[in-house]
Each structure stands twice: as C-alpha cells, then as structure tokens.
Amino acid sequence: MKSINAINNIPLHYARLVNHPYGTRGEQRQFSIDSNFLEVLKNAFDEVFSSCPLGIPEVVTTAGIFVNKPGQHGHGTAFDLDAIFWTNETLVTKNFIHQKELYLGVESFLRKHFGIVLNYNYPNHQDHWHVDTSVPVDYNEASKSETLYLQMVLKHIYGKPVIIDGLSGPQTRGHTKDVFDRLNINTPITTKANYLKFLDITGKVAFKLSEENITPLQLLENLETVIDQLPAANKHDVREALNSFVDNDETSTWLNGITHHHDLDSVIDHVLAS
Ligand SMILES: [Zn+2]
Structure with a gap:
C-alpha cells in the first residue's frame, strides 16, 4: 500500500462533504x-489525458480508493472517479x-486499462x-x-x-457489426485485439465530437432523455408540453432550418486517417 494525493501530478481531491459537496473541486x-x-491508474490517466482535447486537468475528484469494506476497495485496488476539472x-x-x-x-480510454x-x-x-482490474480487459x-x-x-x-438495457441481442449485434x-x-468484438481497436477509435471519435458546437437539436434530444427518466406520474404532462412546443408552426419552422448534428462520417474519416 502507498499513500498518494496526486496521480501523474494531477491533484486528487475529495468532494463529498457538507462544505465541499459533490460536483465541486x-x-x-x-x-x-x-x-x-x-x-x-497512472498509465490510464496518461492515455486518457494525452488523447483528450482538453489536455491535463487541474483536479480529479474521487469518492475513494481504499475503503474499509468488502470487494476491491478493501484491497486498495479500485478507484471511484467523480469529476474532472480543467x-x-x-x-x-x-x-x-x-x-x-x-x-x-474518457470511458473508452479507461476501458483499455x-x-x-x-x-x-x-x-x-x-x-x-x-x-x-479484477477481471481482464475484454x-x-x-x-x-x-x-x-x-x-x-x-x-x-x-x-x-439501439435500446440501452445492458442485454446483448440481435439488435445490438447487428449495429455493432455495421x-x-x-x-x-x-469482427468479432469478443476478440481482444478487435475490442481494443474499437475502444481506441471510439475514444478518438467521441473526443473529436466533444469539440464541436452543440446544436439546439442536441439540446432537445437531451431534454427527451431527461423526460424518459422521469417518474411515470410526471412523464406524460412534460412530454405533452414538449410535443406542443416542437409541433408549433413557428418552432417547427425554426427547428427544420437547423442542420443536424456534426458530420459523423467526416469525423470518422479524419480519425481513421490519423
Ligand atoms: Zn467503487
């Protein structure tokens, strides 16, 4: 066991306190x-932050490494990452x-380690x-x-x-193959070398997309995701309100004039060529 307060010179902070609540530095x-x-952990941080367009952060907050409880935390071999501050x-x-x-x-690169x-x-x-690291990367x-x-x-x-439910089936397999x-x-993704390559390319594509401007259409998608997570009692009313907003003549004219998202294909081509 070692005692540390930084990883690769990035200070490690704790932010789960009354005067330092979650989400602060x-x-x-x-x-x-x-x-x-x-x-x-050092190798993982090195790769995550050398690949990330935002570079080396000023602070990483962690909910803990060694915690006196059963499981990997009880051996000091698990890390809980709360937030990253550039x-x-x-x-x-x-x-x-x-x-x-x-x-x-960030997660794609963490998964390589x-x-x-x-x-x-x-x-x-x-x-x-x-x-x-209780199981191998695959x-x-x-x-x-x-x-x-x-x-x-x-x-x-x-x-x-694809439906995000953690269960692999024909739909997930089909989209994965595409x-x-x-x-x-x-393919298959179950071969370690293929999976590692997927993680690496996906990490680069995701980081490249993260640099692009957010369009009102993406913000609308975020709102829909939030509504999907609401308790059933509230969901209907909020969805109706959003639908009438989107269906309104003036808003739909405005929304139809916004070009959708990033050009994913050119981002992929850029990453594959680099
Ligand atoms: Zn944990």
Whole structure:
C-alpha cells in the first residue's frame, strides 16, 4: 500500500462533504492505494489525458480508493472517479446526459486499462465511474456493464437506434457489426485485439465530437432523455408540453432550418486517417 494525493501530478481531491459537496473541486486528500494498481491508474490517466482535447486537468475528484469494506476497495485496488476539472471545463459524471461525447471519450480510454468499469447507466453509479482490474480487459456478451457501454456508444456516438438495457441481442449485434465495418475493424468484438481497436477509435471519435458546437437539436434530444427518466406520474404532462412546443408552426419552422448534428462520417474519416 502507498499513500498518494496526486496521480501523474494531477491533484486528487475529495468532494463529498457538507462544505465541499459533490460536483465541486473539493479538497486535496491522502488516499491509500495498492502499488500495482497505482501503476495501472497512472498509465490510464496518461492515455486518457494525452488523447483528450482538453489536455491535463487541474483536479480529479474521487469518492475513494481504499475503503474499509468488502470487494476491491478493501484491497486498495479500485478507484471511484467523480469529476474532472480543467481550467475552463468540467466533467461531472452525474452530468452524463449533457456531456455524452466527452464522458464516453474518457470511458473508452479507461476501458483499455480496466476490466471493470461501471458507468452512469449501471445501477448505483450515476455519480461516479468505478474502475478496477479484477477481471481482464475484454468484451464479454454476458457482461451487463460492458454491454451498457457498447450500447451507449452505438447510440450516442454512432447514432444507432439501439435500446440501452445492458442485454446483448440481435439488435445490438447487428449495429455493432455495421459500426465495426464502417471503422474497418475485424469482427468479432469478443476478440481482444478487435475490442481494443474499437475502444481506441471510439475514444478518438467521441473526443473529436466533444469539440464541436452543440446544436439546439442536441439540446432537445437531451431534454427527451431527461423526460424518459422521469417518474411515470410526471412523464406524460412534460412530454405533452414538449410535443406542443416542437409541433408549433413557428418552432417547427425554426427547428427544420437547423442542420443536424456534426458530420459523423467526416469525423470518422479524419480519425481513421490519423
Ligand atoms: Zn467503487
């Protein structure tokens, strides 16, 4: 075990306190960590932040590394990542819906280093990523957390209309095959080399997309995602209100005049050529 308060000179902070609540930069702390796990974390941070267009952050907040409880945290071999703070930009994991591209860019590179990554859509992990090395890096169709990630990037990065439920089936497999063909990656995804290549290219595509301007159409999509998560009692009224807004003659004229999204194909071509 080692005691650290930074990784690769990036200060590690704790922000789950009354005076330093979740989502703030918090305060720097010492954390106990297994020495071998620290090396994996250093390599992962190195790759994430050298690939990220925002560069090296000023602060990373963590909910903990060694925690006196059963499981990987009890050995100092798991890390909970709450948020990342750059000079002018912040990624708070709970804000996933509004920062999908940046979030999925970071996660794609984390997955190259950690066999276990639990994200926003995994139960009880809306407000942090849990990463550990208790299983090897690969893609297993039966893995809920890996399939959630796959479905999230198919939908939010590659624009495929897939249902995000963590269960792999014909729909997920079909869209995966289409995307792999488009990216010139051999199938199946269950072969480690193919999966690593997918993670690498997807991380780069997601980061590139995160640099583009957000259009009102994307903001509308975010709103729809938020409405989908509302309790059933409120969902109907809010959806009706949104629908009448969108269907209004003036708003629909305005929305129809907005060109959709980023040009995904040119972003993919750019990444494949680099
Ligand atoms: Zn954890």
